[in-house]
Amino acid sequence: MLAQPFAVVEDRRNTQVLASLSVEASAAGLTAGQPLRDAQAMCPELLTRLANPQAEAQFLAVLRRWAGKFSPWVSEEAPASLVVDLTGCAHLFGGEEPLLHQVAEDCADLGLTVQTGVADTVGAAWALARYAGQPVAMSRTGDAIDQEAYATRARAAKRRHWTKGGAAPKPGVEAADLNRIAPPGKAHSVLAPLPVSALRIDPDTAENLVRLGLRRIGDLSGTPRAALARRFGRALVQRLDQALGMEPEPVSPAKPPLHFAVRLTLPEPIGLDTDIIAAVDRLLPELEARLKAKGRGARRVKFQLFRADSTMQTLEVGMARASASPDRIKPLLLMKLPDIDAGFGIDCVRIEAHVTEPLHDRQHRGHLDAAAQVNARLSANTALDDLIGRLGARIGLDAITRMHPADSHIPEKTSKRLAAAWSEPAAAPWPRAPTPRPLLIWRPEPVQGPDMPALPLSFRWRGRAHEVVTARGPERISPEWWLDEPDWRSGVRDYYQVTTGHGDRLWLYYAHGGALSSGWFCHGSFS
Helix, strand or coil: CCCCCEEEEEEECCEEEEEEECHHHHHCCCCCCCEHHHHHHHCCCCEEEECCHHHHHHHHHHHHHHHCCCCCCEEEECCCEEEECCCCCHHHHCCHHHHHHHHHHHHHHCCCCCCCCECCCHHHHHHHHHHCCCCCCCCCCCCCCCCCCHHHCCCCCCCCHHHHCCCCCCCCHHHHCCCCECCCCCHHHHHCCCEHHHHCCCHHHHHHHHHCCCCEHHHHHCCCHHHHHHHHCHHHHHHHHHHHCCCCCCCCCCCCCCCCEEEEEEEEEECCHHHHHHHHHHHHHHHHHHHHHCCEEEEEEEEEEEECCCCEEEEEEEEEEEECCHHHHHHHHHCCHHHCCCCCCEEEEEEEEEEEEECCCCCCCCCHHHHHHHHHHHHHHHHHHHHHHHHHHHHCHHHCEEEEECCCCCHHHCEEEEEHHHCCCCCCCCCCCCCCCCCEEEEEEEEECCCCCCCCCEEEECCEEEEEEEEEEEEEECCCCCCCCHHHCCCCEEEEEEEECCCCEEEEEEECCCCCCCEEEEEEECC
């Protein structure tokens, strides 16, 4: 039974196109970049799935770790390529050819197809893996300089077809079975018959080169570099030099992610709180040792409980300040004990610090009293951080905020709200305003009164009449001319502190008018 053609679809310029194809889909005549509706017209049984870049990146990271068995120098090249530096490693597998056979067998076991290439340079290996043994793509747009005009084709009938702009002759059996391993020092001869698109250049540059008759990499070797750089840019020359080994291109291995997790497998399932607390007490010191070995502190911790019925429960806590101390992590985990459902019993407990930050040791110098004062301040900060962590375990760290002063004379912009867990207390003192500011500030609400700058003796606000008893002001505040604030398009404001006969202490202002009409507004309340 033949496998069904399969393709991965992604959106490009508001059109769904084929991003990658299976072998069966390619055999059906489909190509990458083809619109989906055209592909379905050619192959009605085509099975498609939407592209998932996040999942593909995670899978490529898994393959990178697998490729570490061949060499410690492995880097990722999106979307689906790995670059491996085999220097000094191939002999461990019997040579380069047995190593490639091992790669092909492992990929076949994983259900993957693979194309490989081995050369002295990254560019040459990239070209061999993708273009070795394939015919050179031709341009039939009619403007290639080496294409014959229609009037001369009859006279040139005896010429070889590939000298008239046709496709080059197909390689023989030996070339079709081309080994994708370039001998040492033979990168130039191996790359010469490959198309110019094998140089990792953009498609427009490759198409322009083909139009000029420069179809193969060998055609570029004898072309002056200065002329190529002037016509097509420095990128073409750089890619050519990198492929031929004239410009270095080292392999930068991907740094393995830091992983901090500890696990305790139990001989018998547990379900009591005391047993879970005992497991936490055994795991946290080991987690602390692993974090301190890397100079890291936990910011978010996962508490995973594996039940006897093959199910799992995950609880997560966050900390206001990164720490590796069990005394600061344990209270947060214990707050999650009421949420634990042991079911038929828990046979494995796992704690993972999946979000970490560097920890910096602090050294205090100076007189004894000064050091004691600094230590007291640090202890107070630690207590506040622990309080934020405990509250965050209940309501979430994002719900706990703190205010910081902002550099603005606009009343509603004199402060900014920051997440308490991800910010420090304000170091500088709050700036003093020229006049007292109200306790509550809201968006300006219209006030019915005489449209004149003088403060009226009575006005109407929120459907209620008010009599002015006392007033203080005005304080003139101008808008920030470099910003376009919708609420400040009414121009300059004159603010008054007004006490009404009902006992309300309001913050009124008169807008002198600008892009919007003038009038009276209420901006806040002092009580």
